[in-house]
Amino acid sequence: MDILNALVALLNFVVIPATAYGAQLALGALGVTLIYGILRFSNFAHGDTMAFGTAMTILVTWALQAAGITLGPLPTALLALPFAIALTAGLVLATDRVVYDYYRRVRAAPVILVMVSVGVMFVMNGLTRFVIGVDEINFADGARFVISARGFREATGLAEPLTLRSSQLITLITAALVVWALFWFLGRTRTGKSMRAFSDNEDLALLSGINPNRVVAVTWIIAAALATTAGTLYGLDKSFKAFNYFQLLLPIFAAAVVGGLGSPVGAIAGGFVIAFSEVGVTYAWKKVAGYLIPAWQPEGLLQLLSTEYKFAVSFAILIIVLLFKPTGLFKGKAV
Amino acid sequence: MSFLLAEGMTGGYGAADILHGCTLKVEKGQIAVIVGPNGAGKSTAMKAVFGMLKLRAGHVILDGEDITALTPQARVAKGMGFVPQVNNVFPTMSVEENLEMGAFLRRDDFRDTMEQVYDLFPILKQKRRQNAGELSGGQRQQVAVGRALMTRPKLLMLDEPTAGVSPIVMDELFDRIIEVARTGISILMVEQNARQALEIADMGYVLVQGANRYTDTGAALMADPEVRRTFLGG
Amino acid sequence: MSLRQPDAAAGGRLRAPLLFAAMAALVAIEAATGGWNTALGIVNMGLISAVLALGVNMQWGYAGLFNTGIVGFLALGGLAPVLIAMPPTPGAFAGGGPGIALAALVALASVIAAIAVNRRLRGRPRAIAIIAILVAGFFAYRALFDRAVAVIQAINPSAQGNLGGLGLPVLLAWPVGALFAAGAAWIIGKTALGLRSDYLAIATLGIGEIIVAVLRNEEWLSRGVMNVNGIPRPWPVPYEVQLQADPAFVSRMAGLGVDPVTGSTIMVKLLYTGLFLVVLLALIWAAQMALKSPWGRMMRAIRDNEIAAAAMGKDVTRRHLQIFVIGSAVCGLAGAMMITLDGQMTPGSYNPLRYTFLIWVMVIVGGSGNNWGSVLGGMLIWYLWIKAEAWGPVLMSFLTAGMAEGALKSHLLDSAAHMRLFTMGLILLLVLRFAPRGLLPEK
Numbered sequence A: 001m002d003i004l005n006a007l008v009a010l011l012n013f014v015v016i017p018a019t020a021y022g023a024q025l026a027l028g029a030l031g032v033t034l035i036y037g038i039l040r041f042s043n044f045a046h047g048d049t050m051a052f053g054t055a056m057t058i059l060v061t062w063a064l065q066a067a068g069i070t071l072g073p074l075p076t077a078l079l080a081l082p083f084a085i086a087l088t089a090g091l092v093l094a095t096d097r098v099v100y101d102y103y104r105r106v107r108a109a110p111v112i113l114v115m116v117s118v119g120v121m122f123v124m125n126g127l128t129r130f131v132i133g134v135d136e137i138n139f140a141d142g143a144r145f146v147i148s149a150r151g152f153r154e155a156t157g158l159a160e161p162l163t164l165r166s167s168q169l170i171t172l173i174t175a176a177l178v179v180w181a182l183f184w185f186l187g188r189t190r191t192g193k194s195m196r197a198f199s200d201n202e203d204l205a206l207l208s209g210i211n212p213n214r215v216v217a218v219t220w221i222i223a224a225a226l227a228t229t230a231g232t233l234y235g236l237d238k239s240f241k242a243f244n245y246f247q248l249l250l251p252i253f254a255a256a257v258v259g260g261l262g263s264p265v266g267a268i269a270g271g272f273v274i275a276f277s278e279v280g281v282t283y284a285w286k287k288v289a290g291y292l293i294p295a296w297q298p299e300g301l302l303q304l305l306s307t308e309y310k311f312a313v314s315f316a317i318l319i320i321v322l323l324f325k326p327t328g329l330f331k332g333k334a335v
Numbered sequence B: 001m002s003f004l005l006a007e008g009m010t011g012g013y014g015a016a017d018i019l020h021g022c023t024l025k026v027e028k029g030q031i032a033v034i035v036g037p038n039g040a041g042k043s044t045a046m047k048a049v050f051g052m053l054k055l056r057a058g059h060v061i062l063d064g065e066d067i068t069a070l071t072p073q074a075r076v077a078k079g080m081g082f083v084p085q086v087n088n089v090f091p092t093m094s095v096e097e098n099l100e101m102g103a104f105l106r107r108d109d110f111r112d113t114m115e116q117v118y119d120l121f122p123i124l125k126q127k128r129r130q131n132a133g134e135l136s137g138g139q140r141q142q143v144a145v146g147r148a149l150m151t152r153p154k155l156l157m158l159d160e161p162t163a164g165v166s167p168i169v170m171d172e173l174f175d176r177i178i179e180v181a182r183t184g185i186s187i188l189m190v191e192q193n194a195r196q197a198l199e200i201a202d203m204g205y206v207l208v209q210g211a212n213r214y215t216d217t218g219a220a221l222m223a224d225p226e227v228r229r230t231f232l233g234g
Numbered sequence C: 001m002s003l004r005q006p007d008a009a010a011g012g013r014l015r016a017p018l019l020f021a022a023m024a025a026l027v028a029i030e031a032a033t034g035g036w037n038t039a040l041g042i043v044n045m046g047l048i049s050a051v052l053a054l055g056v057n058m059q060w061g062y063a064g065l066f067n068t069g070i071v072g073f074l075a076l077g078g079l080a081p082v083l084i085a086m087p088p089t090p091g092a093f094a095g096g097g098p099g100i101a102l103a104a105l106v107a108l109a110s111v112i113a114a115i116a117v118n119r120r121l122r123g124r125p126r127a128i129a130i131i132a133i134l135v136a137g138f139f140a141y142r143a144l145f146d147r148a149v150a151v152i153q154a155i156n157p158s159a160q161g162n163l164g165g166l167g168l169p170v171l172l173a174w175p176v177g178a179l180f181a182a183g184a185a186w187i188i189g190k191t192a193l194g195l196r197s198d199y200l201a202i203a204t205l206g207i208g209e210i211i212v213a214v215l216r217n218e219e220w221l222s223r224g225v226m227n228v229n230g231i232p233r234p235w236p237v238p239y240e241v242q243l244q245a246d247p248a249f250v251s252r253m254a255g256l257g258v259d260p261v262t263g264s265t266i267m268v269k270l271l272y273t274g275l276f277l278v279v280l281l282a283l284i285w286a287a288q289m290a291l292k293s294p295w296g297r298m299m300r301a302i303r304d305n306e307i308a309a310a311a312m313g314k315d316v317t318r319r320h321l322q323i324f325v326i327g328s329a330v331c332g333l334a335g336a337m338m339i340t341l342d343g344q345m346t347p348g349s350y351n352p353l354r355y356t357f358l359i360w361v362m363v364i365v366g367g368s369g370n371n372w373g374s375v376l377g378g379m380l381i382w383y384l385w386i387k388a389e390a391w392g393p394v395l396m397s398f399l400t401a402g403m404a405e406g407a408l409k410s411h412l413l414d415s416a417a418h419m420r421l422f423t424m425g426l427i428l429l430l431v432l433r434f435a436p437r438g439l440l441p442e443k
């Protein structure tokens, strides 16, 4: 039995990738859950908002690179991020003014808003394709690895390699900072508290003199920031392809529902639940098992589901939660 | 002229009118109580006074100023505070945050007002870090009243503040309301416990089907045999 | 849904015939400029779109249910022609069939056991028992299933390597496709209906993606990315080569002054058109009868005021489940028709943007709640979708004609092709906002 190598393999293939992916999902789910809490509909355009935001990051990154500005070992995209957030926030605010505002005023049923968000999704999708095309784009620059496989092997003498890509570390640090800032904002500032009040009890918030338009605008800005950050981190970690972001919608929704729609803490927990399940179920456990029980030579790869079915994992979890606990792990707003 | 004068209010939620020329008055620092059967339109009248309902006729005058066209938010700024009958707290926010939200429009330091509320309802100080949704019914009503007091309103409107609380807590709440009125705040209150409410009321209104049936001082209504028989259960 | 529109009755009684006449005129223009072959191609796919839109309209227009997994039900229905009509792969059913059937039984049994446990037990023991049953069931299923699949895929992998079909007439696959979709819809509906309306939208989004993923990856079933070709034609439709070899047909075409090759393709398309029209009209007839029945009145009463209907003792969730299953079955039927028309199954082509959200545009533009509206929307939007592909670049080169040659101009020209989605989204938003009851409003 070789526990050390098994642990390294586990870290390398499951824990690190799932943590990074979970952080990306959590940021996406936070945006979905905030919009649900305040505007009271599931925003189907969120995946494409992420795609648009990432496209903006890429364009600004290219512009910076062309001007000879980089961040050294860090990806230039981090420098581009604030600009991209501003551009994306501008787009969603304009969308809100032109599209959603009307439906709020006539107090349309939530399902109409969901459908409207589908229309917005189409338009944003077209917009993203228009500005950046449909091809896969790799925009990560700077150092590739924090810990490289070779370096780790040489340093430890273990047979198993361990790699930590810089995009993964950056994801974790950025996500932690963003989540901390968000919770500080919601829990400590006047505007943040007014958003929570609005989400809790809209009528009473109005009676207290809270300005709904301001709350809505701030919500969209935060959602745009979260979406752009999540999308950029995902793109740095994997690569950018507009259609992949549409497909991220399902795990993001699943994360938000699992945590409880409307609950920010739930969104974060949900993101990690989904990510670890997805990676754990689609990982081939043969290697880890081989270190732990050398005598056992299993026939297959010990992979529960092939990676093509990773979305099925989110879906299965979603269904189980809907069946047994529709309010989610952290008691979301509505059933 | 009365501090609040809501005259001839007519209107409803949709096509049909709920209120039919309903009139309410509150004098400075006095307590006015609205009683009446379920569905009489008491809550509707409160909403109309607070601007949450479109009136087809009638007007609302506060301290000599016509506020009929103002939004509820603007009325808060003019010195009105409203505690709705249901959903009157922010359940996932702490007691203290509920009070802060009450003071949302205030840009000055409101810590002393919060202290006053805590003096009025000491239990809230004890529970100020707890979420309002986790409190008992009586405590929640105290939070709701406290929230409305945070703007230092000149007129406090309470829709059934004692709904669902025990008789002891009810007496206690009424005492607090009298205390509030003594500080010069006018109070307009809907009550299901008509006897106790009329006892502390300077003015009483009996509302039936959206119109004033009886209007008199609290004591006079209590003394009226007709009112006693039909609305106060003998 | 409470979609209000002041000019709902605009156009009055003549509105529908006029709009359908306009649609026919568009097709005729297409025939005159691009030939009958392309025109009929658009019509046939338009008819299938109309059937799809009809199914979605039942869910949305009658019950206000938002299904975002249409592509999945369509794809599942498309599996039926493969399994029913393809010639059997020798040895596949005998070799792998029992194993797969057994695996399916094990899966079913463990789900049923989990549900039973969920009803009987409480608290922690319940959770543990359910997880244990599902995990054990999953491993048993995988063991049986993997072995069976290996057997099937070993058979002549380059040409077949899949389960093959039963070799039955393909028309039989149409109701079977409907049944497949209905089964999937029942499972989803059972879970997500009765909760907030958003949850159905999210759950159907998921099932849509998963069904498509299964078809793409389960090669033993649908050959995945390798596609299934040569699905037999339905009963009255011959092959072009048969017609061209038929002297009677050739001489008739000569009499009309038509080249027999062109004539044969048009003939085949026309026969499909006839077949699809029969199905579509039968569906509309059934749907209209259902709407007028007490059942249909109740459905609409529920849709217009769910709370009041529930208060009157109507089982809203049950009714929603019925309509959701029926509507999805119609989508499955459309899927089977589409695969029959194409003669091949290409799992890679099921794109949700095209087969889910485009259908929504059809329903909304046509008029939510109006069956004829869905037909019109299906035909019209399909026509626009096809034409926009050609118009986009033309429009863009016209717009950029005055621009200097350069990167921007070529970028604009290149991206014209992507503008279709943008346009469809814009149409959806504009119709929802300014004419929420669509071209043919519900009465």
Ligand SMILES: Nc1ncnc2c1ncn2[C@@H]1O[C@H](COP(=O)(O)OP(=O)(O)OP(=O)(O)O)[C@@H](O)[C@H]1O
Pocket (backbone or CB within 6 Å): B013, B014, B018, B036, B037, B038, B039, B040, B041, B042, B043, B044, B045, B085
């Ligand atoms: N939001 C609403 N929309 C439509 N009708 C309403 C609404 N709220 C109340 N009504 C109707 O208005 C009438 C008066 O209701 P209201 O709540 O004002 O009565 P109330 O006197 O406060 O009764 P209670 O003592 O039960 O609180 C009732 O017939 C009620 O059905």
Ligand SMILES: [Mg+2]
Pocket (backbone or CB within 6 Å): B042, B043, B044, B085, B159
């Ligand atoms: Mg009331």
